[in-house]
Amino acid sequence: MGRNTRKRRTPLATKVIAASAALALGGGGLVWANFYASAHEENRWSNNTRSAGAQIATISCPDVGLKLRNVPRKARYGVARELANLDKQITDAYTRLASTRQAQAGDPGFVQNAILGPLKSKRVAAIDRININIQRVGGTAPRGLERLAQCKGVPAEQPQPNDGNGDQDNGGQDNGGQDNGQDQGQDNGQGQDNGNGAAGPVADDFVDITTVQPNTPPSNGNGFKANGDTGSTGSFTTFCGVNENNNFNTDNLIVAPGVDNGARHTHDYVGNQGNNAFASDQDLANANTSCQNQDDKSTYYWPVLRLQDGTQEFDQNELGGGAEGNLGRILKAETAGIKFVGNKQGDVVAMPKFLRIITGAANAFTGGDANANASWSCTGFEDRQLTDKYPICPQGSKVVRTANFQSCWDGQNIDSANHRTHVDFVEADGSCANGFQAIPQLQIRLVYDVPAPVIENGQVRTPFAVDGFPEELHKPITDHNDFINVMDEDLMNRVVECINSGQDCQ
Structure with missing residues (x-):
């Protein structure tokens, strides 16, 4: 697979780091034996x-x-x-x-x-x-x-x-921390690695979606969450592709501006094509976009999903990729739905240009799940959402990753020091607390055609996994999603008008 990213390390440095990671993540039973026994x-x-x-x-x-x-x-x-x-x-x-x-x-x-x-x-x-x-x-x-x-x-x-x-909370967001009716303590048998030389996922990270009880109200028919039949009931859909341009890098402009490999895992990018660690707001405004509507230069990005099938990707020996435990074939989403919806309490106001929002937490496994917002499912079963398991989908069904972003804004700041406190999730009744204002809620729905992993003798073979920090062991709860609003102001006003008037626009 090609890429659109700059060179990161000298060959010597890369080889040294890759060798170290290969030792740490080697396929032999020595490294991971008895970890989950x-x-x-x-x-x-x-x-x-x-x-x-x-x-x-x-x-x-x-x-x-x-x-x-x-x-x-x-x-x-x-x-x-x-x-x-x-x-x-x-x-x-x-x-x-x-x-x-x-x-x-x-x-x-x-x-x-x-x-x-x-x-x-x-x-x-x-x-x-x-x-x-x-x-x-x-x-x-x-x-x-x-x-x-x-x-x-x-x-x-x-x-x-x-x-x-x-002492952290997630602003009242219900992350659905259900156990899905499964025995989370099932024995993983040999307790070694998954057979692919990678530190996770393991068999216990997967569940057959057909055995999960429904836990989420049905969607509005296309997989997106309906906010209700009151308030601002419209929507706006933007079409930005599935990263056909092979725009990948391991930066994170929101969390680590100016830091090469600040994400330490590879991101898919759709929309803005100029997003890297060193981009200024002006750079983003001047960049090209993959969105059909050229007035939407927003950047939408998420960690890639990989199939751990032994494929040596372009980043096999690079930081953020194989050198940090992110191994296997990068899977592009078959579809990437991007939609803005309203608030069931009332009208929404326009997002400010360059507003930054992160939803989910890359360190949710080791650092606590206060900001976790992962949601995994399968087509045909989206009334069953998983937070801490990857789904095994039946034949004919496809893996779905969903991200429903914070939709309350403090009315002043486009970012905050911890990238969290300037936005918030709505309360259970749809209201915004602490004097925050309702803004259009961004929903991103990614659908993947992924071979179903096979679990035998307590081990999972050819699993899929989200990219992440190596110490997070590729747990599904670490999934996250990032957004910077770079819509033209006239387009953002149209988004708000459509949502508040109950229209479905694109």
């Missing part, structure tokens, strides 16, 4: 570990970024770089964790002394630099950030999210 525990998320000697599956760290709510604008670039550095530190520590299993087996203090201890020291230094960036421009750094430096190993027996962000 005791998954039959009734409470997989318990904070109590059964054995001090339990092997550590991954690393969980508090999310520093979520605590940064009032960063002065002049400090945000430097803070963003340090947050990206914190992410990289976790990945480096995880790579070392996965490549030193023999040393860990011989020394019960190895993980703490050789991995978690040094990681804490590095995080302390990065947090200090965050404080300096804020104070240098006259701001006040949040108190107690240094308490977030300590990370912990997550035992294979009881993988658990970090509880350091327990």
